[in-house]
Amino acid sequence: MRVMEANGAGLTVQITSDPWFPILDKCYPSSIVPGLENFTVNCLFQIGQQRWDPEVVCDLFSPTEAAIILGIPISQSGGDDSWYWLAENNGFYSVRSAYKLLQDQKHHSDIPQASQFWKRMWDLKVPPKTKDLVWRAASNCLATKANLCIKKVLVDNTCPMCGVYAETEVHLLVSCPFAWACWEFSGLSTVGRESPSLLQWLEVSANRVDKEVLGKIVVLCWAIWSARNDLIWQQRVRSVRDVVVFANSSLNQFLKAQGRENIPSLSPLKAGDGSEHWIKSVSGIKLNVDAATFDRDSKHGYGCVVRNLNGDLIFVFAGCNNGKVPAELAEIMGIKEALSWLKCNNYTQAVIESDSLVCVEAIRSDELIAFGFGFIVDECKNMFKSLSNVALFFVKRSANCAAYFVARHSISLAERMFPINSVLMDFMSILMSDCSS
Ligand SMILES: [Zn+2]
Numbered sequence: 001m002r003v004m005e006a007n008g009a010g011l012t013v014q015i016t017s018d019p020w021f022p023i024l025d026k027c028y029p030s031s032i033v034p035g036l037e038n039f040t041v042n043c044l045f046q047i048g049q050q051r052w053d054p055e056v057v058c059d060l061f062s063p064t065e066a067a068i069i070l071g072i073p074i075s076q077s078g079g080d081d082s083w084y085w086l087a088e089n090n091g092f093y094s095v096r097s098a099y100k101l102l103q104d105q106k107h108h109s110d111i112p113q114a115s116q117f118w119k120r121m122w123d124l125k126v127p128p129k130t131k132d133l134v135w136r137a138a139s140n141c142l143a144t145k146a147n148l149c150i151k152k153v154l155v156d157n158t159c160p161m162c163g164v165y166a167e168t169e170v171h172l173l174v175s176c177p178f179a180w181a182c183w184e185f186s187g188l189s190t191v192g193r194e195s196p197s198l199l200q201w202l203e204v205s206a207n208r209v210d211k212e213v214l215g216k217i218v219v220l221c222w223a224i225w226s227a228r229n230d231l232i233w234q235q236r237v238r239s240v241r242d243v244v245v246f247a248n249s250s251l252n253q254f255l256k257a258q259g260r261e262n263i264p265s266l267s268p269l270k271a272g273d274g275s276e277h278w279i280k281s282v283s284g285i286k287l288n289v290d291a292a293t294f295d296r297d298s299k300h301g302y303g304c305v306v307r308n309l310n311g312d313l314i315f316v317f318a319g320c321n322n323g324k325v326p327a328e329l330a331e332i333m334g335i336k337e338a339l340s341w342l343k344c345n346n347y348t349q350a351v352i353e354s355d356s357l358v359c360v361e362a363i364r365s366d367e368l369i370a371f372g373f374g375f376i377v378d379e380c381k382n383m384f385k386s387l388s389n390v391a392l393f394f395v396k397r398s399a400n401c402a403a404y405f406v407a408r409h410s411i412s413l414a415e416r417m418f419p420i421n422s423v424l425m426d427f428m429s430i431l432m433s434d435c436s437s
Helices: 054-060 063-070 095-105 112-122 128-138 145-150 169-175 177-186 198-208 211-234 240-260 327-344 357-364 372-386 401-408 425-436
Strands: 003-006 082-085 285-294 299-307 313-322 349-354 389-394
Touching: 054 063, 063 313, 095 112, 095 128, 112 128, 112 198, 112 211, 128 169, 128 198, 128 211, 169 177, 169 198, 169 211, 177 211, 177 240, 198 211, 211 240, 285 327, 285 401, 299 327, 299 401, 313 327, 313 401, 327 349, 327 357, 327 372, 327 389, 357 372, 357 389, 401 425
Parallel strands: 285 349, 349 389
Antiparallel strands: 003 082, 285 299, 299 313
16 A cells, blocks of 8 residues: 555556555545556557657546646656555655554544654654564564464463563563663663553653653663563573663664764765856866746756856757656756756766755665656666766755756747747846856
């Protein structure tokens, strides 16, 4: 559920029964005309091509849904269809996003105290694996011996740490003598040892402490669970002190690593990034590229301005496509067009400037991004590899005015027909102002 196709060839995706529609609260188009059952998504492509057929799509779906469909990028390399998880920015499934989605669907359910606890917990700055552990434990989904007995996987449910009581979540992580010694040693034992369930114990604790302490509580739960696994799987005995030290050092390491890479999130800015004013290139031609979205018309476009070492205008081109797309998708498509232009015109030395930090970082980063945005990023990366003397920089919007102007006008310009000999006065004054700074 909640997945969306990142279109390959569209051969395996059923129009009416697969969740290919990229909107979180509905994964199928609702305006489906009868008779589309058993048809796959590639029936909506132009014949023999890897692109949507706007006429067919507009005939079959409501204007709003047609705009969304036309905005779904299709891989030009064909290949297999793939799916991505819509509730997470990078397209990969995570327990956290699934949980949040389920919580959202419960319409702020009947247990306000519990949901407040969850909200606080997911917002904590602690390693995600520790939150996942606490979430599973407090939802009674941990593979404790008591739970495995319920599922008839095991017959013995005795706690491995004390050898006396049944290993339930609340026993193992709180009331077991070993666990309780950890809580006391760490100074985190703010509430009593006995509680009907782990969730209730966590809720009461959370109400008494601030978020820093709550973070330590979550990490210590995880450390106790790790000590239990070390004993069961590796016959390694951890002391109370070891467990508490391990919890503290894990949290400190995580916080240190977070502090190092605040913003930008994916990779550090390079020298040359962040210009506020346009400056002439010192190596090869310079391409400024920008994108615009036209929500009222359900279109998106890009503009690219090419100047030589003297700052003279060499070429201007723009394009406009159907479909409602997020801003970063429009931006990355613009960058791809700039790269294609360089390739087609055999330019080997050039600088590309974009004011989209997200796109610049995505192209520089090694991190995988699963959905539509991601495969256009990959196409850009491949083109950069074949254009070895082409560099990409991030600049401020104020240094990208010319491209912004062209992108804003892309809706009224025919593709690549921007007149270079008789440029608009407004555009001319931007070019002159760029060169004077
Ligand atoms: Zn025990």
